[in-house]
Amino acid sequence: MLSTQNYTSLPDKETLQRICRSIAALEAIVSPEWEYRYYSYDSNWGAGEEVFEMNDGEGDQMLVLFRPEGCVINGYADGLDEPEKEPLTKGLPAAFHEFIFGEPVNSIGTTFCLWTNDQGQWQTGELTTDEDGSAEMLPILDGDPQTYVAWAQEYYEPETLPDKGISVEAVRQVYAGETLTRELVLAITKHVPDWDQLQQDLTEIQYPYSFD
Numbered sequence: 001m002l003s004t005q006n007y008t009s010l011p012d013k014e015t016l017q018r019i020c021r022s023i024a025a026l027e028a029i030v031s032p033e034w035e036y037r038y039y040s041y042d043s044n045w046g047a048g049e050e051v052f053e054m055n056d057g058e059g060d061q062m063l064v065l066f067r068p069e070g071c072v073i074n075g076y077a078d079g080l081d082e083p084e085k086e087p088l089t090k091g092l093p094a095a096f097h098e099f100i101f102g103e104p105v106n107s108i109g110t111t112f113c114l115w116t117n118d119q120g121q122w123q124t125g126e127l128t129t130d131e132d133g134s135a136e137m138l139p140i141l142d143g144d145p146q147t148y149v150a151w152a153q154e155y156y157e158p159e160t161l162p163d164k165g166i167s168v169e170a171v172r173q174v175y176a177g178e179t180l181t182r183e184l185v186l187a188i189t190k191h192v193p194d195w196d197q198l199q200q201d202l203t204e205i206q207y208p209y210s211f212d
Contacts, residue, residue: 002138004112005130010122011143013071019143020052020064022174025207026148028198029180029188030156030166038155039140043206049099054137061108062137069095070116076109077133089113090125145171162190180209 002010011019024041031037038056045051045065054062059078064071070093076082088110089100096115099105112132114124139147149166170187174180180202185192192198195211202209 001135002142003130003135004114004124004127004132004138005135007114007122007124007134007138010114010138010141012120013066013116015143016064016071016141017050017052017066018177019141019175020066021205021207022177023140023148024052024205025180025202026152026171026174026188028201028205029185029192030152030160032193032197034201041205043204054140060133060137063105063108064141065096065099067095069093070118070120072096072099072115073113073138074100074105074108074110075112075133075137077111077136080111080131080133081129082109082111083128083132085110087126087128088124091117091123092125093117143175145175148175160190162187174207177208180207180211182211185211 010016021041023039027037027039034040038054040053042051042053048068050066052064052066054060060076062073062075064073072092092100092113092115100110100113112124112134114122117123140151145168149168149171153161153165167187170184173184174188178184185198199209199211
């Protein structure tokens, strides 16, 4: 299982970014009201910057920043002791300093942090504990459609999902970046209350769709 103790199998930046967009697109389908989404994606975070966010609404939060130089992940698990940030971010490339030491990350807090180095390899700073929340937050990024399906079917009310559950094959197609059609969407959720809103959400995520 992915965690700061076992992170070498994290996807490379480009693959991870595709996965994050896909998860956000799935969330836009399953959870039409943006404020209730567990996962979201901001393709206009800043100049040359895009951010994937996990927010459970109860204090746990993870932000994944994508820049031309690479990627950095900040996680905060509510209720855990927050370690000193300097050793936790030892070796952090300068390109990520403004994000990790600025807002909103500074106010959110940091219990774990990982980033890609100049060679695109994942690394972290000095770890003082394996109880940092990463084992709960990082696994969704493993690229396995079944991971999302299992999570969503436990998290969301059954009546909002298709009678046979979310189609793993449909999620696999989304993870592959295939264009969303009405048929594919309805293999993921039982009902879409506002197709126009879904189109707007997908445009903001920069996920392809064709509902004609």
